Structure formats: C-alpha cells, structure tokens
Amino acid sequence: MARNGVMIAGLTSGSGKTLLTLGLLRACAKRGLPVSAAKTGPDFIDAGFLTAAIGQPAVNLDGFAMSPRMLAQLATNQPGETVIVEAVMGLCDGGAGGVGSSVAVAAALNLPIILVLDVRHTAQTAAMLAAGLNKLLPKSPIAGVVLNHVASPRHHALISAALDDVQLPLLGALPSDETLQIPSRHLGLVQAGDLADCGQLDPVLDNAAEFVEAHCDIAAILRLAGALPPPAAPAAGLLPPPAQNIAIAKDAAFGFCYAHMMQGWRHQGARITLFSPLNDEAPAADAEFVFIPGGYPELHLPALTQAQTCFSGLRRAAADGCLIYGECGGFMMLGTAITGADGNAYKMAGLLDLHTSFASPKRHLGYRRFTPKTKFFWPGTLLGHEFHYSSAVEQLGTALFDAEDASGAALGEMGLLHDNVSGSYGHIIAMV
Numbered sequence: 001m002a003r004n005g006v007m008i009a010g011l012t013s014g015s016g017k018t019l020l021t022l023g024l025l026r027a028c029a030k031r032g033l034p035v036s037a038a039k040t041g042p043d044f045i046d047a048g049f050l051t052a053a054i055g056q057p058a059v060n061l062d063g064f065a066m067s068p069r070m071l072a073q074l075a076t077n078q079p080g081e082t083v084i085v086e087a088v089m090g091l092c093d094g095g096a097g098g099v100g101s102s103v104a105v106a107a108a109l110n111l112p113i114i115l116v117l118d119v120r121h122t123a124q125t126a127a128m129l130a131a132g133l134n135k136l137l138p139k140s141p142i143a144g145v146v147l148n149h150v151a152s153p154r155h156h157a158l159i160s161a162a163l164d165d166v167q168l169p170l171l172g173a174l175p176s177d178e179t180l181q182i183p184s185r186h187l188g189l190v191q192a193g194d195l196a197d198c199g200q201l202d203p204v205l206d207n208a209a210e211f212v213e214a215h216c217d218i219a220a221i222l223r224l225a226g227a228l229p230p231p232a233a234p235a236a237g238l239l240p241p242p243a244q245n246i247a248i249a250k251d252a253a254f255g256f257c258y259a260h261m262m263q264g265w266r267h268q269g270a271r272i273t274l275f276s277p278l279n280d281e282a283p284a285a286d287a288e289f290v291f292i293p294g295g296y297p298e299l300h301l302p303a304l305t306q307a308q309t310c311f312s313g314l315r316r317a318a319a320d321g322c323l324i325y326g327e328c329g330g331f332m333m334l335g336t337a338i339t340g341a342d343g344n345a346y347k348m349a350g351l352l353d354l355h356t357s358f359a360s361p362k363r364h365l366g367y368r369r370f371t372p373k374t375k376f377f378w379p380g381t382l383l384g385h386e387f388h389y390s391s392a393v394e395q396l397g398t399a400l401f402d403a404e405d406a407s408g409a410a411l412g413e414m415g416l417l418h419d420n421v422s423g424s425y426g427h428i429i430a431m432v
Contacts, residue, residue: 001076002083003082004082004225004228005083005109006111006114006222006224006225007040007113008024008086009087009113010116011090016118017086019208019211019212022049022050022053023212023213026054026205026206026208027213027218028084028218033080033082034082035082036054036078036079037050037058037059038075039085039086039088040087042062042065043088046086057259059075059077061105061109062100063108065385069232070237070430072109072231075228077263085111087106089102091113095367110227114142114143114224117129118149119147119148119151119155120176127162128162130168134168142168145163145169145171146171146173147174149174149176150174171220172212172217172221193255237383237431238430239378241268242323242377243323246287247290248293249276250275251277251295252278252299253278253296253300253329254297255293256427277292277307280306280307280309282312283314283317290314290317291330292325292333293326293327293328293330293427295328301338301344314351315350318420328386328387328426332348334352339355339359351421352421353394353416354394354395361389367384368383368384368403369383369405369406370428371404378428382401382428382432383429383431384426398416399413399414399416400416414426
C-alpha cells in the first residue's frame with residue numbers, strides 16, 4: 001500500500017517526462033525499490049509502457065472523471081512505498097478551469113512535482129519559467145527540476161546557476177540522445193506490446209534506465225515524495241461489476257482496458273477471463289458479461305474479418321441473453337463492417353447495425369459525460385472520454401447515451417443499444 005508519491009511533469013507534450021518516468025521506474029525495479037506507477041489522465045498507451053517498466057499494472061488517475069476520494073483510494077492501493085505519477089500534456093493543461101489537469105491531480109494527492117524542462121534553444125530563461133510557475137502553485141509545489149536536451153557542460157552550468165538563484169534543486173541533466181525515441185502512431189505512442197512482440201521493448205526500457213541512472217539523482221527524487229492523503233472508504237465513482245462472470249477481449253487490437261476497472265471488479269468478487277479476437281477465440285461459454293474494449297482494430301482488419309469462431313461465440317452469447325458491451329474499437333467490431341484506410345469494407349460480428357470507416361479520418365477528442373437513455377449496467381451519469389479517428393457512416397437503432405462535453409454542452413446522442421448488446425465510441429472511466 002503506497003504511502004507517498006511524486007509527479008513527473010513538463011511544460012509541454014514531448015518535454016521528456018515519459019523518458020524520465022520510464023527510466024526511473026525501470027531503474028527502481030532493477031534495484032528492488034518499493035515503487036509503483038500511475039498515469040495522469042485517460043491515456044491507455046503510456047500506462048501500458050509504465051506497466052512494462054515496473055512489471056505491475058499502472059493505474060490511471062484522472063482529475064475529470066475521478067473524485068478526490070477515488071484518486072486517493074486508487075493511489076494508496078498501489079503496491080510498494082512510493083507511487084511515481086507521470087503527468088499528461090503540459091502541467092496545467094486541461095479543460096476550462098484546469099479540469100482534468102495534472103496539476104489538479106497533484107494538488108488532490110499532495111504530490112510534489114519534478115518538472116522536466118526541455119532546454120533546447122534556452123538557458124537561464126528555463127530557470128525563470130520554473131520559478132515563476134512555482135510561485136503560482138502553492139498547493140503542489142515544484143520540488144525539483146530535471147533538464148532535458150542539455151547541449152554542453154557550459155549549457156548545464158548556466159542553467160544550474162540560475163536554478164540555484166531561484167532556490168530550485170537540480171535533480172538531473174539529460175543530454176540529447178535520439179536513440180531513446182519511442183515510435184509514434186496516429187493515436188499516440190506505439191503500444192508496449194507491439195515493441196515486445198518484436199523484441200524491442202526491454203532494450204528500450206533498459207536503455208532508458210541506464211540513461212536516467214547516469215544523469216539523474218534517483219535517490220534524491222524519491223526522497224522528495226510527499227505523503228498521500230488517507231483514503232476515505234468507500235470511494236464514490238468505482239464501477240461495480242456488471243456480472244459475476246466477465247469475459248474481456250484482450251490482444252493487440254483490443255487492449256484499452258483500465259487497470260482500476262479490472263482490479264475493482266476482481267476485488268468485488270467478479271471472475272474475469274480473457275479472450276483474443278485476433279486469435280479467433282470466443283468468450284468463455286459461462287460469461288454473463290462480455291466487454292470488448294478499444295484499441296487498434298484498423299491495423300488488423302484482414303485477420304479480424306476471419307475471426308468466425310469469435311464472431312459465432314459473440315452471437316451465441318447474445319442469443320443466450322449475455323450482456324455484451326463494446327467501447328470504441330470494440331463498438332466498431334460489434335457492427336456489420338469496418339472500412340479500412342484502403343477503402344475496403346471488412347465484415348465484423350454484425351450484432352449492431354453499424355458501419356464505421358477510416359477512409360476519411362477525422363479526430364474526435366475530449367472528456368465526456370454519458371447519460372444512459374434507458375436501463376444500463378451502471379445507473380446515472382458516467383464520466384469518461386472519446387478519442388478516435390474513425391466515423392460511423394451507417395448507424396441505425398436505439399441510441400445508448402445522451403452525451404455532453406466537459407463543460408456540459410450537449411453533443412447529442414451517442415452509441416447504440418440492441419436488446420442485450422450495446423456500445424459507443426466513449427471510454428467510461430467512473431460514475432458520478
């Protein structure tokens with residue numbers, strides 16, 4: 001059970017916080033230090049890398065969807081002494097009023113902030129930016145700074161002296177190293193599993209650990225961790241299991257399932273089995289609830305359209321009254337077809353009257369409030385997010401949700417419901 005924590009944050013995306021966090025976690029794991037990992041915001045992919053680095057599930061801590069009580073419970077439920085939290089985007093970036101921002105999560109959990117500064121094209125100004133930001137953050141102070149892309153010993157000396165002047169500890173200075181880049185794709189980083197499959201994941205993580213150990217004071221970073229607030233039980237917002245026996249699709253095409261959801265269901269007595277649509281596996285015959293999460297189905301359409309054992313199993317489960325729910329990529333697979341970027345339509349399970357397409361990609365992104373239009377597994381308003389590039393080109397039937405954005409602006413109806421089968425483009429994180 002974690003007792004303290006620290007946040008690794010940056011001023012922008014691409015500042016180097018992921019590299020530092022991965023290297024720090026991997027180095028701690030190799031040393032046998034009692035740490036765990038968390039990711040601010042709804043991001044699945046970074047959480048997957050953090051999980052691989054530390055060797056245990058990394059939890060998402062979302063300031064929009066989770067109450068302070070829920071944040072505290074999830075943080076303190078992590079194993080080990082210290083939870084290391086990777087921030088998202090820029091430290092203060094989020095919705096109106098900073099909703100969902102990393103700094104809001106840091107304040108809720110009493111997390112001191114280690115600020116990663118990309119110092120390309122700047123020197124003393126970097127220290128001034130950190131000092132100015134620190135004065136604006138009385139509830140979540142900047143405990144120290146790690147420099148990224150340091151060009152030379154003189155560059156390092158100039159910024160180090162400036163940080164001394166503003167009384168901010170310098171905890172590390174990382175030189176530029178292009179060999180440590182992690183490949184990207186349209187929704188963000190390549191998944192950890194993709195690199196693992198081609199034997200690249202462990203070398204990437206081990207190299208990051210060696211890099212961070214060589215250029216950062218890991219012991220000093222861990223000493224700065226602040227005491228987490230005591231959890232108040234029960235924490236509102238946790239989703240109860242929809243059934244006792246739950247089957248979850250999990251493979252390279254459908255991997256976007258939150259650790260806190262699966263852990264919560266298990267802790268509440270549910271039995272979870274996994275199946276792989278890509279390997280043409282059907283859900284367990286005794287499943288009472290089948291969950292198909294999001295992922296990257298568009299990268300595996302030729303294989304998915306051949307998954308007739310999986311599709312037959314889903315149809316049989318639906319006919320037997322099993323509850324089936326798909327999110328984003330899972331929602332798409334429950335439809336009749338997915339048109340790929342190549343313009344070809346690939347037949348899917350056909351349990352919802354839905355045809356989606358990647359032929360004309362358009363980004364849909366943002367926090368969401370979902371209100372079920374009829375009886376649903378979880379009552380009341382649900383909180384989550386939407387992030388996809390595909391669109392529905394044909395969609396017929398009963399809508400599942402009325403949706404709003406983070407500000408409360410109506411977005412119209414969302415998703416589909418047909419008897420005991422439902423789905424939407426939304427990713428549900430918690431209940432109100």
